[in-house]
Amino acid sequence: MSRPKYMLIDEMSFGLAPPIVKRLVETVSQLVARGTGVLLVGQFAEVALSPVNSVIVMRSGKVRFSGSAEEIR
Numbered sequence: 001m002s003r004p005k006y007m008l009i010d011e012m013s014f015g016l017a018p019p020i021v022k023r024l025v026e027t028v029s030q031l032v033a034r035g036t037g038v039l040l041v042g043q044f045a046e047v048a049l050s051p052v053n054s055v056i057v058m059r060s061g062k063v064r065f066s067g068s069a070e071e072i073r
Contacts, residue, residue, distance in 0.1 A: 007038050012024055013047045053068065
């Protein structure tokens with residue numbers, strides 16, 4: 001548990017105050033920088049795109065976009 005290879009985070013920002021969300025994004029960014037793979041599920045694009053390198057956007061179970069976070073920004 002102390003050094004996971006991958007993490008699944010679902011709706012990380014839902015219902016939380018913006019300062020808490022900012023801290024969570026910083027923490028996830030640090031995990032990614034250390035080489036931890038993160039699958040981040042979220043509805044708020046700004047929050048979801050902050051700490052990631054690549055993006056897959058799905059709607060109704062179908063992939064609508066796949067590429068870099070920079071491309072979708």
